[in-house]
Amino acid sequence: MSRRYDSRTTIFSPEGRLYQVEYAMEAIGNAGSAIGILSKDGVVLVGEKKVTSKLLQTSTSTEKMYKIDDHVAAAVAGIMSDANILINTARIQAQRYTFSYQEPMPVEQLVQSLCDTKQGYTQFGGLRPFGVSFLFAGWDKNYGFQLYMSDPSGNYAGWKAAAIGANNQAAQSMLKQDYRDEITREEAVQLALKVLSKTMDSTSLTSEKLELAEVFLSPSGNVKYQVCPPNALSKLLVKFGLTQPAAETS
Amino acid sequence: MECVFGLVGDGFVIVASDTSAVNSILVHKTNEDKIMKLDSHKFVAASGESGDRVQFTEYIQKNVALYQFRNGIPLTTAAAANFTRGELATALRKNPYMVNILLAGHDKETGPSLYYIDYIATLHKVDKGAFGYGSFFCLSLMDRHYHSGMSVEEAIELVDKCIKEIQSRLVVAPPNFVIKIVDRDGAREYAWRESVKDTPTAQPEALGV
Numbered sequence: 001m002s003r004r005y006d007s008r009t010t011i012f013s014p015e016g017r018l019y020q021v022e023y024a025m026e027a028i029g030n031a032g033s034a035i036g037i038l039s040k041d042g043v044v045l046v047g048e049k050k051v052t053s054k055l056l057q058t059s060t061s062t063e064k065m066y067k068i069d070d071h072v073a074a075a076v077a078g079i080m081s082d083a084n085i086l087i088n089t090a091r092i093q094a095q096r097y098t099f100s101y102q103e104p105m106p107v108e109q110l111v112q113s114l115c116d117t118k119q120g121y122t123q124f125g126g127l128r129p130f131g132v133s134f135l136f137a138g139w140d141k142n143y144g145f146q147l148y149m150s151d152p153s154g155n156y157a158g159w160k161a162a163a164i165g166a167n168n169q170a171a172q173s174m175l176k177q178d179y180r181d182e183i184t185r186e187e188a189v190q191l192a193l194k195v196l197s198k199t200m201d202s203t204s205l206t207s208e209k210l211e212l213a214e215v216f217l218s219p220s221g222n223v224k225y226q227v228c229p230p231n232a233l234s235k236l237l238v239k240f241g242l243t244q245p246a247a248e249t250s
Numbered sequence: 251m252e253c254v255f256g257l258v259g260d261g262f263v264i265v266a267s268d269t270s271a272v273n274s275i276l277v278h279k280t281n282e283d284k285i286m287k288l289d290s291h292k293f294v295a296a297s298g299e300s301g302d303r304v305q306f307t308e309y310i311q312k313n314v315a316l317y318q319f320r321n322g323i324p325l326t327t328a329a330a331a332n333f334t335r336g337e338l339a340t341a342l343r344k345n346p347y348m349v350n351i352l353l354a355g356h357d358k359e360t361g362p363s364l365y366y367i368d369y370i371a372t373l374h375k376v377d378k379g380a381f382g383y384g385s386f387f388c389l390s391l392m393d394r395h396y397h398s399g400m401s402v403e404e405a406i407e408l409v410d411k412c413i414k415e416i417q418s419r420l421v422v423a424p425p426n427f428v429i430k431i432v433d434r435d436g437a438r439e440y441a442w443r444e445s446v447k448d449t450p451t452a453q454p455e456a457l458g459v
Contacts, residue, residue: 101329
């Protein structure tokens with residue numbers, strides 16, 4: 001019903017909905033999921049990779065996790081090519097701020113700025129919205145560690161734990177049950193991997209199908225963004241009982 | 251002939267500036283306040299072309315306020331100083347602002363700080379600084395008497411020494427000065443040093459009307 005209100009992004013339907021924005025969110029619902037968890041001493045991001053192949057150069061390319069600035073990283077779910085544009089925009093906005101103020105951009109301001117860009121595509125120009133949702137993880141001196149989720153409408157909110165992509169509702173309710181306010185980074189990694197393993201479609205869980213990244217403070221006080229290398233990730237999966245110890249693979 | 255100078259003490263910054271508004275040989279007024287409050291804990295003391303001075307400092311003041319409204323947190327003194335320098339730098343090769351600025355502020359995390367920003371967008375974080383012909387006298391005096399961690403009384407003594415030197419040795423010395431202070435309790439006026447008051451207008455009775 002109301003198919004005649006679908007094709008233009010810049011008009012409301014009679015029920016007051018923006019169909020193109022909602023269809024964009026549908027597209028994300030089919031994409032690989034990502035989970036973010038805020039802990040006392042860091043933020044954990046875990047993502048499900050849809051493109052798996054032994055031929056993929058995993059050491060240099062990531063599918064889900066991107067560094068925006070030294071103190072902010074993002075996990076994406078949705079159309080990858082759309083995500084690349086927005087990530088580039090976010091990186092430019094972060095550097096433009098540092099160029100003016102010689103300080104790192106506060107995380108919420110970066111998220112807000114990117115969401116303002118996304119909102120533009122729902123109101124004018126006649127272009128479709130971006131089919132991407134983000135989980136932003138970062139640290140700044142005003143509010144410490146933060147986790148934000150944003151969607152194609154340009155809305156964003158701060159979260160203690162959030163899920164985007166396929167089965168995100170199931171993941172979100174699992175997180176709601178098991179999240180504790182005083183969770184440590186290690187416990188957060190365990191919780192994120194556990195929830196993701198339950199909501200992923202695949203029968204067996206290997207480090208090839210996952211990406212894990214953490215944002216935390218080094219002992220010297222600098223913000224570090226670290227992507228977990230595949231063999232370390234395999235060990236973690238075994239440690240948390242999510243996979244059987246692997247036999248030697250060729 | 252404008253003089254602006256300032257120094258960092260123990261948990262505070264003091265800035266002083268002359269208060270004469272001059273056009274060629276005419277003195278418009280002797281109580282022009284050239285130290286503008288940027289926000290609760292920052293001052294901008296500016297000297298230079300009066301039109302540019304007011305236009306530019308008000309522009310910076312409003313942008314600093316806008317940042318706080320948008321983001322719920324104030325800019326740090328360093329961020330405000332770098333922003334100010336950036337605006338001067340952007341305008342420099344098109345339509346430069348002929349304004350020299352001492353930006354003084356106090357941040358909870360990092361304490362007091364003073365920034366020297368000249369009209370061609372030089373930026374230096376300093377313990378003491380001065381602009382104008384008066385700087386020839388002030389800088390020498392401050393080099394001699396300044397030490398880090400001065401108390402308010404010691405700093406005011408040094409400021410008064412500088413003002414006295416300017417008034418006795420500078421050929422067209424400004425008669426009045428205003429002194430302002432910023433510390434963790436905020437930015438506020440400290441004192442005026444007036445040797446000349448604006449003459450009051452004559453009363454009608456006195457004119458025999």
